[in-house]
Amino acid sequence: MLQLTSFSPLLVGEVMAVSNLSASYSSLPRCKSTPFDPSWPSEAQWFSLNASIGDTLIATKPVASLCYTSNPFNSTLSCSEVAENWGFSTFHAELPESVDYPVWANNSCLPPNATGYDESLGCHIGGYPQYIANVTSAEQIATALKWASEQNIRVVVKGTGHDLDGGSTGAYSLSIWTHNLKQLRINDSWKIPGQNERVPVLIAGSGNNWGEALDFALKNGWAVVSGTDKTVGLGGHDALSSTYGLAADQILQATVVTTTGEVLMANSQSNEDLFWAIRGGGAGQYGVVTEYVMLTYPQPVDIVSTNIYLAAANLSDYHDSTINTTWDAFACLLSSFPDLLDRGIAGNGTTDWSKSRGSMIRLIRFMSSMVSIESFGRMIWMPDICVKPRVDISK
Ligand SMILES: Cc1cc2nc3c(=O)[nH]c(=O)nc-3n(C[C@H](O)[C@H](O)[C@H](O)COP(=O)(O)OP(=O)(O)OC[C@H]3O[C@@H](n4cnc5c(N)ncnc54)[C@H](O)[C@@H]3O)c2cc1C
Structure with a gap:
């Protein structure tokens, strides 16, 4: 019978690495902080976060507050205006806290005509984030993420808020709202990392939706694989997908901010695992993307x-x-x-x-x-x- 009497150095090394990992994992708190815990940051600490990210922190105020007695969050938008617009994705995209499917926010503070409205639920922050960072730079995101990690605060990321599974909202969280990362530019001759080839690309801030990105590409003589609906964030599939694949397949590079506050460039030559994950591993799991470099194509004759x-x-x-x-x-x-x-x-x-x-x-x-x-x-x-x-x- 074959008996294993010794381990290879590599195997021992791996086991040690795993046991170190489990030690550091077990030292982490099991749950994120909530406002009911003593560990929840004080107002002064939230103020200091706000100061460190250029005064961009927003305390969440559910927009339909005026539909409820005494307007608990001092909303300035009338209840009828909120009710009229509630069915439009663009309305939710323009608001820092709002999402298309508020069932994921426990149907907190809905206007009376909305699906799921129940007056007895009242108007609370509920499943919306507690605070929202209205960021315009990778550095602000890095500062906010590092702070949230140190304070053990849950983080969510909202672009448009369209997520059908509610990934862009979350109770007791700090939300990174990428809506205002709006930069757009074309580079006709972008060098693919690790290759001699140069290709035309669109370089787009992750806060653009497809309407904005596609219009910009078309005005500059190019087409991009996009979503069909103009209001969705960068990703998805459209009529060009039968020819070129999904929008995720077009990404040549992404700038990603990690929870440790690093700003990384992910492409086929550096941070390859992150690059691979971002092109299909799921949204909001690996860091916050601030910018994509994506392939452009000649405009099709017919769609x-x-x-x-x-x-x-x-x-x-x-x-x-x-x-x-x-x-x-x-x-x-x-x-x-x-x-x-x-x-x-x-x-x-x-x-x-x-x-x-x-x-x-x-x-x-x-x-x-x-x-x-x-x-x-x-x-x-x-x-x-x-x-x-x-x-x-x-x-
Ligand atoms: C009205 C409507 C029309 C649609 N039309 C189409 C269509 O034409 N084609 C199509 O393919 N799909 C379409 N969809 C589906 C859509 O692609 C998905 O709902 C998708 O999840 C929306 O992504 P988003 O970035 O717009 O939304 P968000 O809700 O903002 O984000 C989706 C997820 O990505 C995460 N995320 C967002 N930004 C970042 C970032 N910068 N870094 C890291 N994580 C991030 C969020 O945390 C969330 O988990 C549609 C959905 C709706 C509601």
């Missing part, structure tokens, strides 16, 4: 796009059989995606159930920059895709 809505003919018909039929059609269309992708068409699907609006509505969006409008129409002709009773469209 074709269409939306297919699946719903019962009678929108108030929400019986099981109708619902199942729309699910079948939805599944059928989604299953066609791999084949369509091979033929140059990208797409995505969403589904929505709303009794007040009637039936279940499912949406499939197809788009491409690679095919003509005629072949696009032929390819996404639904009965063909789904092998359902065929209709001869030539008659």
